[in-house]
Amino acid sequence: MPGALEHKVVFSVRWENEWLLWVQREKNGLFIDEENWNEFVDDNRLAPNDVLIFTHEETMYFQVQIIKNGEKELMEAPPEVEPETEPLHPKPQETKTATASTSASASANGGMSSRVSQGCGNVKSHEQYLLNPKNAYFVKTVGKKNDVLYVRQPVIKEYGLKFGPVDSAINYHLPNGTEETALNKVYTGYPCFTGWGAICRTHKLQQGDTVVCELERSGDVVTAVRLHFVGK
DNA sequence: AGTTCCACTAGTCAGGAGGA
């Protein structure tokens, strides 16, 4: 089914809730990333020995039957967990109780929240810093030595990022409204931006500080990094 | 089927070289 499952897929269950899950391609096929899939698992209280039947109904749309313990099909939303019971994968409250009309969009946001963080914390909490929530971003924890700002492979794959040629210019947009110009580099095969060390010094960033790096693009090519200093 | 070991990959950091 070439093209039928690219980018995103809607999973619809018997009680008409829907989940929009983002699909990525690799050489062996398509996959849904762990965070997206965990959200679906949590929302439906899936457990070992549950059986799922996926029926492809139309382009990018699956009907999902959930058979608890392989015995009895779930025809309505699973009961909420007891208050003292921790979900397998904690997530924001709003998608748990979303109605059929809102859950797809809520889960779509959940899908977008599958963004990759570099080394810390609550992804949702970092999104609040973004100037444009649709922008690609990653979270950088300031390390011992900060000469260049690396962009990790998962981030690149997640957003399909492209970079300008080596030594082409890139801008840092700083929280105080100023800009710093830097260069695109590739060290040991990994894209990175120079000038990071100077920014860390100028703004007195210390080891362990967190910076949300919002990537601004022209097409898919990263042209600027907007920095949001979060602190520790 | 489960566990352990090993190889490979990706990411971080130390340190040397060179320029201002």
Place this chain on the structure above:
DNA sequence: TCCTCCTGACTAGTGGAACT
């Protein structure tokens, strides 16, 4: 002397093979 660039070593994580 300080700062930046760049390389290479080290480490952690992951997947597959081998073993029990």
